[in-house]
Amino acid sequence: MTIKPVASTGLRDCDSEVFSAIRGEVLRENETLELIASENFVSQAVLEAAGGIMTNKYAEGYPGKRYYGGCEWVDEAENIARDRAKKLFNADYTNVQPHSGSQANMAVFFTFLQPGDTIMGLDLAHGGHLTHGSPVNFSGKLFNVISYQVEKDTGRVNFDKVVEQARQAKPKLIICGGSAYPRFIEFESFRTVADEVGAFLMADIAHPSGLVATGVHPSPWPYCHVVTSTTHKTLRGPRGGLILMGSDWENPWGIVAPKSGRTKNVSELLDSNVMPGIQGGPLMHIIAAKAVAFGEALMPEFQDYSKAIVANAKTMAEAFMKKDYYLISGGTDTHVILIDLTNKELSGKKAENRLEAAGITVNKNMVPYDKRSPMITSGIRIGTPAMTTRGMGVDEMVQIVDLIDSVIQAPDDELVTESVRNEVKEMCDQFPLYSELG
Numbered sequence: 001m002t003i004k005p006v007a008s009t010g011l012r013d014c015d016s017e018v019f020s021a022i023r024g025e026v027l028r029e030n031e032t033l034e035l036i037a038s039e040n041f042v043s044q045a046v047l048e049a050a051g052g053i054m055t056n057k058y059a060e061g062y063p064g065k066r067y068y069g070g071c072e073w074v075d076e077a078e079n080i081a082r083d084r085a086k087k088l089f090n091a092d093y094t095n096v097q098p099h100s101g102s103q104a105n106m107a108v109f110f111t112f113l114q115p116g117d118t119i120m121g122l123d124l125a126h127g128g129h130l131t132h133g134s135p136v137n138f139s140g141k142l143f144n145v146i147s148y149q150v151e152k153d154t155g156r157v158n159f160d161k162v163v164e165q166a167r168q169a170k171p172k173l174i175i176c177g178g179s180a181y182p183r184f185i186e187f188e189s190f191r192t193v194a195d196e197v198g199a200f201l202m203a204d205i206a207h208p209s210g211l212v213a214t215g216v217h218p219s220p221w222p223y224c225h226v227v228t229s230t231t232h233k234t235l236r237g238p239r240g241g242l243i244l245m246g247s248d249w250e251n252p253w254g255i256v257a258p259k260s261g262r263t264k265n266v267s268e269l270l271d272s273n274v275m276p277g278i279q280g281g282p283l284m285h286i287i288a289a290k291a292v293a294f295g296e297a298l299m300p301e302f303q304d305y306s307k308a309i310v311a312n313a314k315t316m317a318e319a320f321m322k323k324d325y326y327l328i329s330g331g332t333d334t335h336v337i338l339i340d341l342t343n344k345e346l347s348g349k350k351a352e353n354r355l356e357a358a359g360i361t362v363n364k365n366m367v368p369y370d371k372r373s374p375m376i377t378s379g380i381r382i383g384t385p386a387m388t389t390r391g392m393g394v395d396e397m398v399q400i401v402d403l404i405d406s407v408i409q410a411p412d413d414e415l416v417t418e419s420v421r422n423e424v425k426e427m428c429d430q431f432p433l434y435s436e437l438g
């Protein structure tokens, strides 16, 4: 028998099962309205880099300081990614190796904290993230967690309460930012609280990072000591994480490096907490794809894109409120809308299911002070990044709100579902996606 060289055949010919699953996903993305706030559609160029041969390369370490030979070209890709990320976010330091946003957060926690230290983050049920101290996540298992919440009537953080909580709990790290907070993150107010109690301030801009990069959302500098992000949400890159600092400084704990006896800078501590601290080899194909995405985000068109995301979200918010939907915080500053469906007599779970049947993808979401469980919920979260990438504008947003409302008004009416699904299909045909993937 002859053994074929591994690279000789494509997926279609060598693995029809996986090929067909991927093909199904291409069709699904094409034929549905994607309104999950944390999702986006990457460019053909990002896809190409992410699917490229740098997946083959081991490169533990950092450019110029690897534990493996043959790193000339991956060094180049990582250096491009780092230079572009620093330019994009006006940052002095970046680490582009975290495999995900959660990994970026873990590396920061291990840099600034010891197990058992107190952290303070936004309550998961109020828009926070699992890694901000949920009991089922490493953050809640390793650290002592104090959660702050949003106010019932405003849907916003009340800083008088946050400072009071912080005075009592004396957290070592305060986390601002979340996954379902429709408003700008109040970096400056959080810094005031952090200074008051001597805490470090970390911003997790996983969601709005594309808006931050383009100045459509305020900058975390000079308020935050450290910033983490994903690269795949509004930033529209490959799935991954990122750590940033506006400026580096000597480590404030006077930790002396065992071998050199030298006091390390925070940047060195962060790097060593990513690798070897929590990760081994970096995903070099993904880092190359991050470089491509950062390059795209530096283009003037990306600022137009970011502005369009927010204009679309604000339009949707207005249209929903006109139809008597209750929006947490009464609207949005960003790409996120959080709807409390309590006055609509169906749960978030049912809304998600029925909308999916009609070709509209959203996610059920807890709303602040939710009486239902996380698996059921009383709300849905909607976001505009993906549909804005597709080229849809404010007219389409109004049309989408009408479609969503039809389904929510008559969730069990199959005829309504069917007719919405047909309209969705027509809209999608007008805004083709990945046509090159056939």
Ligand SMILES: *Cc1c(COP(=O)(O)O)cnc(C)c1O
Pocket (backbone or CB within 6 Å): 038, 099, 100, 101, 102, 103, 128, 129, 131, 177, 178, 179, 204, 206, 207, 230, 240, 241
């Ligand atoms: C999405 C998100 C993350 C984590 O991202 P993963 O890449 O899924 O690990 C972290 N923090 C916030 C606020 C997020 O929204």
